[in-house]
Amino acid sequence: MSSLQTFFGLLPLLLNGALTALEIALCTLVLASIGGLVLAVWLTFSRSRLVQAGIACFIEWMRNVPALAHLFLIYFGLSYLGINLPAWLAAIVGLSLVGSAVLCDIFRAGLQSLHVGQYEAGLAVGLTRVQILANILLPQSLRRSLPAFANYVTQLIKDTSIASAIAVPEIMFLARNLVTSTFQTSLIYFAVMCIYAAMILPIGLGFIRLERHWGSAR
Numbered sequence: 079m080s081s082l083q084t085f086f087g088l089l090p091l092l093l094n095g096a097l098t099a100l101e102i103a104l105c106t107l108v109l110a111s112i113g114g115l116v117l118a119v120w121l122t123f124s125r126s127r128l129v130q131a132g133i134a135c136f137i138e139w140m141r142n143v144p145a146l147a148h149l150f151l152i153y154f155g156l157s158y159l160g161i162n163l164p165a166w167l168a169a170i171v172g173l174s175l176v177g178s179a180v181l182c183d184i185f186r187a188g189l190q191s192l193h194v195g196q197y198e199a200g201l202a203v204g205l206t207r208v209q210i211l212a213n214i215l216l217p218q219s220l221r222r223s224l225p226a227f228a229n230y231v232t233q234l235i236k237d238t239s240i241a242s243a244i245a246v247p248e249i250m251f252l253a254r255n256l257v258t259s260t261f262q263t264s265l266i267y268f269a270v271m272c273i274y275a276a277m278i279l280p281i282g283l284g285f286i287r288l289e290r291h292w293g294s295a296r
């Protein structure tokens with residue numbers, strides 16, 4: 079069998095792993111975005127030093143400890159407490175916690191880049207704090223956070239590969255199994271590279287077009 083035939087023969091299995099990686103990335107992105115936004119709003123507008131210190135400690139811990147360690151702790155550590163999570167769920171939980179910390183910094187930077195006068199003007203015309211946040215501050219801050227958010231999304235797709243360490247059947251896990259059974263190391267990992275590029279490049283280009291669209295709409 080030629081290398082080309084082998085390549086196309088292995089591709090369907092690797093594509094199944096890529097689909098699993100995208101599913102994990104999508105679930106993680108939703109949870110991390112919600113968590114990061116909530117933390118950013120609390121950190122920016124809370125007057126409680128205890129709340130601010132707690133969020134700051136959470137961010138530093140999650141960002142300075144490798145994501146793989148968090149996945150191991152969630153997947154293996156919780157089992158000692160009688161909580162047995164499926165591997166894919168443990169991966170989503172771990173990556174979401176790390177992502178919440180990363181996105182909190184991104185969203186907070188967007189909020190803090192806005193002039194304080196906009197908040198005061200909203201109060202002056204009778205808007206509530208929630209209305210000011212939802213209708214004035216968040217739309218602008220999210221627009222300013224888009225480049226950093228786009229970098230996080232593309233990095234997240236690549237970071238799903240660490241889920242293979244807890245036996246999630248994503249693309250890198252399947253690739254290692256195929257290498258063990260076929261010994262086609264170079265061919266398999268070249269296919270993996272092509273699949274990652276095919277997943278990430280369109281997303282990156284989509285964010286670039288969105289940035290240009292929002293930029294022209296100002």
